[in-house]
Amino acid sequence: MAGSRSPFTNPLLKGFDERLPILRAVHYSMTQHAYPKNLNYWWNFGSISGIMLLVMIVTGLFLAMHYKPSVQEDTYGINQAFRSVEHIMRDVKGGMFLRYIHSVGASFFFIAVIFHMFRSLYYGSYKAPRELLWILGCIILILMMAIAFLGYSLVWGVMSFAAAEVITQVFTAIPVLGDDILMLLRGGEDVDDALLNRFFALHFLLPFILAGVVILHILTLQTVGSNNPLGVDIKSKKDTVSFHPYYTFKDIFGLSVFFTIYLAVVAWAPERLAEAINNQPTDYNLPSHIVPEWYLLPFYAILKVFTWDLNIFGLVITGKQLGALAMGGSLGVLFLLPWLDTSPVRSARFRPLYRLAFWGFVLTCVILALVGAQTSGEAFFIPTPFGRIPLGFEAENGFVWGSTQQWGVLFMLYYFGFFIVLMPVLGLFERTRTLPASISEPVLPSSQGAGAVAAAVAVAKPMAKAD
Amino acid sequence: MRFGTLIKTLSAAAAFMAVAAAPAQAEEAGPVDSQSWTFTGPLGHYDERQLQRGLYIYQTRCQACHSLGLVRFSSLADLGWELLEGQTGEDVAKAIASNYEIPYINDDGENDTRPGVLNDTFPWALGNPKRATATYGKAPPDLSTMARSRIGGADYIYALLTGYDDAHEQPEGAYYNKVMPVIAMPNPWPADMSDFEYPDGTVPTLEQQSRDVTAFLNWAADPYLEARHKWGIVVVLYMLALTIISFFAYRIVAAQVHSRLEAEGGPEPDH
Numbered sequence: 114m115a116g117s118r119s120p121f122t123n124p125l126l127k128g129f130d131e132r133l134p135i136l137r138a139v140h141y142s143m144t145q146h147a148y149p150k151n152l153n154y155w156w157n158f159g160s161i162s163g164i165m166l167l168v169m170i171v172t173g174l175f176l177a178m179h180y181k182p183s184v185q186e187d188t189y190g191i192n193q194a195f196r197s198v199e200h201i202m203r204d205v206k207g208g209m210f211l212r213y214i215h216s217v218g219a220s221f222f223f224i225a226v227i228f229h230m231f232r233s234l235y236y237g238s239y240k241a242p243r244e245l246l247w248i249l250g251c252i253i254l255i256l257m258m259a260i261a262f263l264g265y266s267l268v269w270g271v272m273s274f275a276a277a278e279v280i281t282q283v284f285t286a287i288p289v290l291g292d293d294i295l296m297l298l299r300g301g302e303d304v305d306d307a308l309l310n311r312f313f314a315l316h317f318l319l320p321f322i323l324a325g326v327v328i329l330h331i332l333t334l335q336t337v338g339s340n341n342p343l344g345v346d347i348k349s350k351k352d353t354v355s356f357h358p359y360y361t362f363k364d365i366f367g368l369s370v371f372f373t374i375y376l377a378v379v380a381w382a383p384e385r386l387a388e389a390i391n392n393q394p395t396d397y398n399l400p401s402h403i404v405p406e407w408y409l410l411p412f413y414a415i416l417k418v419f420t421w422d423l424n425i426f427g428l429v430i431t432g433k434q435l436g437a438l439a440m441g442g443s444l445g446v447l448f449l450l451p452w453l454d455t456s457p458v459r460s461a462r463f464r465p466l467y468r469l470a471f472w473g474f475v476l477t478c479v480i481l482a483l484v485g486a487q488t489s490g491e492a493f494f495i496p497t498p499f500g501r502i503p504l505g506f507e508a509e510n511g512f513v514w515g516s517t518q519q520w521g522v523l524f525m526l527y528y529f530g531f532f533i534v535l536m537p538v539l540g541l542f543e544r545t546r547t548l549p550a551s552i553s554e555p556v557l558p559s560s561q562g563a564g565a566v567a568a569a570v571a572v573a574k575p576m577a578k579a580d
Numbered sequence: 581m582r583f584g585t586l587i588k589t590l591s592a593a594a595a596f597m598a599v600a601a602a603p604a605q606a607e608e609a610g611p612v613d614s615q616s617w618t619f620t621g622p623l624g625h626y627d628e629r630q631l632q633r634g635l636y637i638y639q640t641r642c643q644a645c646h647s648l649g650l651v652r653f654s655s656l657a658d659l660g661w662e663l664l665e666g667q668t669g670e671d672v673a674k675a676i677a678s679n680y681e682i683p684y685i686n687d688d689g690e691n692d693t694r695p696g697v698l699n700d701t702f703p704w705a706l707g708n709p710k711r712a713t714a715t716y717g718k719a720p721p722d723l724s725t726m727a728r729s730r731i732g733g734a735d736y737i738y739a740l741l742t743g744y745d746d747a748h749e750q751p752e753g754a755y756y757n758k759v760m761p762v763i764a765m766p767n768p769w770p771a772d773m774s775d776f777e778y779p780d781g782t783v784p785t786l787e788q789q790s791r792d793v794t795a796f797l798n799w800a801a802d803p804y805l806e807a808r809h810k811w812g813i814v815v816v817l818y819m820l821a822l823t824i825i826s827f828f829a830y831r832i833v834a835a836q837v838h839s840r841l842e843a844e845g846g847p848e849p850d851h
């Protein structure tokens with residue numbers, strides 16, 4: 114809390130604040146905290162994510178008032194959980210909006226957080242002193258993935274069942290304890306009532322834990338301060354503005370744009386991002402092609418590309434275990450990022466090679482998502498609105514060159530290579546461009562080489578650029 | 581990065597997801613051509629006459645095997661019926677409901693049936709999944725959400741209904757369909773439909789009937805589509821207005837902050 118005296122003059126506010134000084138905390142953080150003045154639109158996604166979390170909690174609460182976690186089937190062969198979701202859509206006043214705002218909201222929540230994370234990656238926001246901020250962000254991401262998976266299961270459609278079945282199975286890859294963990298997750302041997310009930314309980318609980326982590330995330334941010342597109346530290350008051358009114362207004366504008374798109378999708382394409390087959394109640398058969406929600410696809414790809422066993426001097430690690438390890442590793446490696454990156458320069462604007470590596474990483478995530486969505490043994494292709502671009506073919510002897518699985522392995526290697534090899538190595542050998550002296554004062558073109566001129570031009574008048 | 585770049589990135593991401601969302605499955609299914617429907621597009625709405633005809637086709641050709649276990653008779657009240665003096669849509673729905681026999685357990689504890697009421701849903705003539713499976717090898721699925729549970733939606737159902745070819749050789753108990761080459765559902769269209777008529781006089785070609793029942797099934801799966809589209813128009817216009825206002829508000833604030841920064845070289849805590 115920035116100040117010890119209440120800043121309010123209104124007797125009611127003042128009286129309240131002197132007894133419980135939370136108002137002043139908000140007040141000071143909005144008006145006294147110094148934010149870099151050059152934050153660009155990529156910095157909007159933090160507040161957008163926060164609002165999306167609120168939207169999810171509020172709509173989720175009302176959905177929970179009508180939802181029934183029961184797998185019991187009626188004479189139509191429709192289970193009660195599925196029926197209660199349809200009941201919300203058909204019989205509850207405003208229920209269809211409630212449900213679609215929640216289900217489309219999950220996708221948009223992920224869109225916001227994904228942009229937010231790529232922003233951090235591009236501008237080096239994870240480096241000292243923001244390591245903890247980044248780690249809390251990674252915890253947020255993992256919690257979100259867990260929550261989304263649990264929520265998806267609640268519908269108890271064809272794909273809900275498949276997801277619950279397949280993902281709980283992954284835990285049996287853990288040696289010795291695997292089966293017990295499976296029992297604990299499922300509440301029994303099978304995927305049925307006990308599982309659905311505990312998934313509901315967890316799906317209700319975890320968002321509040323997530324909210325707690327988000328508060329820690331924001332408190333950490335207030336302590337270490339925001340990074341900025343130049344990645345240089347704040348040098349003087351000249352470099353900064355207070356959050357309010359500048360960033361409050363900028364955030365409201367960003368939110369408006371985001372919500373326009375989000376609500377348009379709710380109105381006209383509420384199920385465009387979902388798997389159609391999940392609108393059918395499960396009959397407990399696994400569908401021939403299992404796919405998770407789009408935001409889990411890259412991780413699902415890493416889970417499923419291992420089709421062989423590894424034999425290290427007689428110690429056999431099965432493909433399933435390798436997949437589980439790799440998927441865990443693909444999330445775990447994010448936590449180590451602040452220490453894997455050896456470059457002292459934060460922003461990719463001054464790191465030409467890292468910038469290339471970064472876009473390679475973005476491409477990798479896209480390709481892995483496609484791998485996750487396609488069938489392992491078949492020829493890989495890129496879907497476009499004008500048809501498919503094939504990236505593989507079946508040879509005469511039946512061997513598939515460029516199969517989904519092969520592309521998956523290739524890009525999985527880049528995924529890990531990006532963090533484990535490129536991050537440390539680039540930092541040591543890359544020739545970075547000259548950094549500006551401060552946010553307000555760009556480097557002087559005259560005394561520097563050609564690269565510096567370009568950089569100086571790029572950063573001149575950062576405030577104007579941010580507009 | 582400028583706002584333009586951001587918008588470009590956002591729309592590229594949206595386009596990518598739209599394309600990537602449904603990749604591999606389409607492969608297994610046969611060709612599904614897109615049709616023109618009244619209910620697609622920003623102002624898409626249902627043609628009530630068509631829904632009435634679709635209901636009629638559902639009743640004559642589908643409900644011997646299928647159910648609509650999530651569709652209440654009361655929802656038929658809004659189907660735009662031509663009403664007699666003093667009659668309401670609800671009366672029509674009630675009359676339709678009372679034509680159905682709903683199984684229940686009577687006061688003596690025995691299995692019995694009673695006429696349907698508004699609150700009931702379309703029953704399943706086959707009774708339960710086990711009997712249905714025993715009869716057809718595969719249980720005919722409930723059609724309440726069918727139009728939402730197949731890639732292609734209405735286009736898929738239309739393609740399926742028009743995709744039968746009885747000339748194809750098939751094993752016992754299976755039939756040939758362009759969309760689903762081995763299907764347990766027999767061709768729902770009798771070879772001779774020359775004496776079939778629509779109550780409203782529409783020419784009952786196979787395509788017409790398929791189209792009507794498909795529209796009806798789309799309504800059954802998504803009954804509040806029109807409400808959602810209207811809501812969308814209002815909400816998006818509102819949000820666009822808010823976007824424009826907040827943009828100019830932001831620009832004004834930005835200009836003020838900027839000039840204050842120039843003058844004072846630092847932020848002002850303001851109250």
Ligand code: HEM
Nearest residue numbers: 156158159160162163230233238247250251253254339340
């Ligand atoms: C529930 C999801 C999240 C919420 C509500 C949230 C909220 C915020 C907010 C409001 C900010 C300040 C505004 C901004 O810089 O955009 C912020 C900053 C930050 N967030 Fe998050 N965040 C979330 C998820 C994540 C994730 C998943 C990561 C990465 C693993 C992450 C990493 C960061 C970092 C590194 C910063 C500092 C940014 C900078 O100043 O450069 N956040 N977050």
